[in-house]
Amino acid sequence: MFVARLNGMSVFDPLGDEVGRVRDVVVTLTGRAAHHGPRVIGLVVEVPGRRRVFVPITRVTSIDAGQVITTGLVNMRRFQQRPGETLVVGELFDRRVTVHEDGEPVPAVVEDIAMDLQRGGDWRLTKLFVRKGVDTGPARGLRLRRRRGETVLLDLEEVEGLHDAGPAQAATALLEAYEDLKPQDLAEAIHDLSPKRRAEVADALDDETLADVMEELPDDDRLEILTHLPSERAADILEVMQPDDATDLLADLPVDTQEQLLQLMEPDEAADLRRLLTYDEDTAGGLMTTEPVILGPEASIAEALALVRREEVHPAVASLVYVTRPPHETPTGRLLGSVHIQRLLREPPHQPVGSILDPEIDPVSPDASLGEVTRALATYNLVALPVTDGEGRLLGAVTVDDVLDHILPDDWREDRGELTEVSDV
Template sequence: MLLILSRACHLAGHRGCVGTQVFLATMTETRVYAGRLAGMMLMGPYGDSIGRVRDVVVTIYQHRSHVLGLVIALPNKRQIFLPILRVASINPSEVMATSSSVNLKPFQSRSGEISIQHELVGSKVHTDDPEHAELHGQALEIVDVELKQSRTRDWEVSRVAVAQRGRLGRLGKVAVVPLSRIQGLSASGTGPADNNAELLASFQEMRAADIAIALNDLPEEQQTRLAREIPNERLADVVAELPEDSRIAILNQLGVERAAEVLEEMEPDDAADALAELPAGTSDVLLDLMDPEDSAPVRRLMSFSADTVGGVMTSEAIILTPQATVAEALAHARNPDVSSSLSSLVFVVRPPQSTPTGHYLGCVHLQKLLRHPPATLVSELLDLDLPALSVADSHETAARFFATYNLVCAPVVDEGNHLLGVLAVDDLLDALLPEDWRDQDWRVGNEAQKEPQTSLQEGDADA
């Protein structure tokens, strides 16, 4: 266990500060004060210095919170954003990143996101904490914010250090209060409540499909305004789940450069579907703006007919060579960027591994990998009896394949037995369902659309 005095305690002159740990590590969780993080060095995995931590970005919604990432000042003074998932560990004297490679795009604050040092520290709030009845009804100043990481590696705001400022401007005794007992905090910080900020903060706890439903219920102008505030990677997942009309409208309103960035983050099959819905001239411009490495598989998928397996397959899958081990295969399957359906099978090919690959050798189910030692070669575990689909096969043929073999993804090969892609069952279902299925409630027999979230729409007088 590591104990270091917090900045909040120093400001209070050590006068009975509650929670004097700025960094507390136990077997199940880690706690750290945001004020202590400010100024810490951000180090790469090999000991290389990347920059210094300047702030922590969080969302707060109905007394629940998520830490999104850190604002990092590079040696050239540029401030960038480091997602919290790119943080390997937080130590008493430094923060370790998972990689020395960082996105150099300048940090820009978004609606629904709060910078702790810049926006919260020094702000006025109230508390109804029964443990601090003497503070009820008093104007309190936020001195620091405690962050907690659970065993699931998720970070959140756990407690807030507050104090009264005396007549001479000095801070009094510091009290550390649970976030749930702080009054006057919202998704927009301590200022007036903002409906769009509340919605964006609520999105942090929602699946992409549910965000798409919420967006689709809103006026088009508000849809666009919210979409502009959602990070590209997250927006890519949401756009893929939107009905065609809303998807086209948002991509058009984003502007070609931002739209191209979002398409780069989408799965190739989803990007191909979205581009196919746009006018030919627009889709050509977007493809040209995309990184060639991202646009190449999209162009290839767009060359297949939409009513065939080739038109709904994806080029993203776990594809390994015969020399790969079970340990390597499982490491790829654990990648959170790989969907659960695509991680269920590992495909083994001769080089090259990128589609179209070399000769396709076979596949291994995830369950089989889990039953064998880590050093076992995947080539020793191949299912040689499982047939593959062809790009020209119909959707009905693919559905029969899945029903016959009880799988959720399948290999797709050409006449020369080269792996061209993989068909996921969710993509097949998307193609088999009526075109307007996203406009309806997903429950069987309930064709009524979900009620729009009117209390969060712009212009709501009661918000």
């Protein structure tokens, strides 16, 4: 069974109910019987709620016909890698190794690994699918050139270097294995990796995907990634991120590093972040995004719907359209009112948005506390609120997801779903 094929395979209990999907294979590369091949000790399975749990290989009764069958009891504690454990997809895919051709060492990279069921009931890694002739240049260059070499299936003993983490790896095969994942799920997978491997994956991702992933990572992980990146790319990532998330990240950096990154950003983007950095993080100003959907009163409902349906607009931000006097970029002219997306869907497309303003949605000031913002959202049953200054100019919008980020414990991303440790599935 090749691990790349196993990855993403559905896991079922004996009654035929789906438990989750395989996301990685856990092996131990050392031990008394390591000369027989690294022993598979379990599977990382993604269960509902994007939680990743560990299923011991002893609980797997069958791997066949595109599915994995387990016994009925699964520990629902979030998977945490232990010393001596290695993730096949996360750490061994793309590993640089050496094979021998006509007695000469040839560099190669691992693209897939086969695991076999032994007579004693153990699963062990037995063969490597590698691509030969790949140089040992930088990881990003390696990622672009690696498919030129010849591929070959070899026994483990024919390959050197699998046990060595060595220099930087590419992340192409790993990302191909995770290509069906949304940014939230990819963030969960990246969080489980070692700091070295996280940095390598960050190097391989494009700017937009990395920005989306960093918005979903715990603070420590995204700060670690940002400080690893070259300054120019770190500034590019901050520009792509939601302004409030980028500001939270910048606030954790030393002042001189903040200024260095802001200087590298586009002036308009940097100006927004500089403004947000002046507010306390637990106020409406510190929570808000500076990129809400803004229109003038004469704009049609059709124009408003065209703006909120854009893919890059966050769902919570798209829930309200803010109608202001010119200019229509924050800080804007005076806020005239707001329109909920449901109201837009009920009215004729040609009607101006200025004619359907909701008079009950009152803005909050940038100095409003987290408690005030939370009560306002609850009072109006909204997922977003406008933030205005003393002269009534729109400064931004606070969304419920940002409020939740500040209400929940700091480690909520790491502990999500751990209310039940053991579940009889």
